[in-house]
Amino acid sequence: MGFSEAPRAEDLSKCVHCGLCLNACPTYRELRVEMDSPRGRIYQMVQVSKGAEITDSYREHIDLCLACRGCETACPSGVQYGRLVEAARAEIEQKVKRPLGQRLLRSFVFETLLPSRGWLKIAGAGLAVYQKSGLQRLTRASGILKLMGGLGQAEALAPPMETPFFYRHMGRVFAAQGERKYRVALLAGCIANISFARLNEATVRVLQANHCEVTVHGEQTCCGALHVHSGLKDPARKLARKNIDALLDGGYDAIITNAGGCGSTLKEYGELLEHDERYAERAQRFSALMKDVNEFLASIELNTRMGEVRASVTYQDSCHLAHGQKIRSAPRELLRKIPGLTVREMRLSDLCCGSAGIYNVLHTDMSLQLLEKKMQNVNASGAERIATANPGCMLQLRAGVEKWGSGQRVSHVVEILDEAYRAAN
Ligand code: SF4
Ligand code: SF4
DSSP states (O other): OOSOOSOOHHHHTTOOOOOTTGGGOHHHHHHOOGGGSHHHHHHHHHHHHTTOOOOHHHHHHHHHOOOOOHHHHHOTTOOOHHHHHHHHHHHHHHHOOOOHHHHHHHIIIIIIITTOHHHHHHHHHHHHHHHHSSHHHHHHHHTHHHHTTHHHHHHHHSOOOOSSOGGGGTTOEEOOSSSOOEEEEEOOOSTHHHHSHHHHHHHHHHHHHTTEEEEOOTTOOOOSHHHHHTTOHHHHHHHHHHHHHHHGGGOOSEEEESOHHHHHHHTTHHHHTTTOTTTHHHHHHHHHHEEEHHHHHHHSOOOOOOOOOOEEEEEOOOHIIIIISOOOHHHHHHHHTSTTEEEOOOTTTTSOOSOTTTHHHHTHHHHHHHHHHHHHHHHHHTOSEEEESOHHHHHHHHHHHHHHOSSOEEEEHHHHHHHHHHHHO
């Protein structure tokens, strides 16, 4: 590696401490603690950059940040907070040794499980048996989860497994419907292959219906977003190189993701690999080809041969799509083109729902606090359905509907488009 991962002085110095970001920050809104606001966190990063020790308290305030980047949208001075918090976490990883147990667990999850198709299949199969055999129902009914504290709450948020897994489509090329106008590659994610297999299939169908030949390249891997958010930049770089090698030279018009969180990192591969002589330029080109599926569909002439989807829907912005990639209108435009569908805006649709990668597992209390508020706004919109553009948000919102909702159905935007296309046939 040979270079410091620490936040850069020129990025830190952009903050003029005006405080205009405070109200956009979910953790500050909940706690009203300056050190849990963007401005307070930047202040602490500056102190560390001047030689202050990395204390447990510093780590806690940085860890409690959702990396939702709501503050970036609110900031008039152009502070790139996402870059700062990722750098702060990477610096902590570089300088502070975690206890052995934590190191082993993190190494297994981030370096073995997530990048490995084999391990994910095993984990997925085990969870599928737990969830579908009745064992999960029994465990939940027994009340034992309540005694397990955070672990019990995390169990409630574990994604349901969707068999057959999407892995069966790896290496396949799906023909465009009608004339082929575009050749695209789909990045299918890591956990999404076992827990959002139907969403990935719907994404392929919607792209096919829009004259795309869709390649699901067999050599693709996890995008590394969870790694970057956890400060593990080197393992993320390994994954980035693998995806670049697999997809960059395929001659695709676009590389597509249906996950707002992944898209944000994939579009920043250029930055992630800027010190890598062999990959810096290739990473820039890769990022330029990356498109969120909403962004791509809104940029082409959309096939409007759709049947009706009679329902009202409210759109929950995925933080990394709205604040990270600045994509807000594309998903709303697509929803508005679906016949029979009424779009109802909710209050604070771009305030984080508390999902934030694995945040809901690591900081379950804060995550649930945010989710409860989110559900109040969803309920007030009166919509029967919730649409969003990131699998993590879908899981979180489903848990929210179960706890505080009124039976709203949670879908990805492309799943509703898929329904409309199917209704036309
Ligand atoms: S991050 Fe931006 S909005 Fe927040 S205090 Fe600094 S300059 Fe102001
Ligand atoms: S990224 Fe989100 S949680 Fe973190 S400081 Fe910014 S607004 Fe607050």
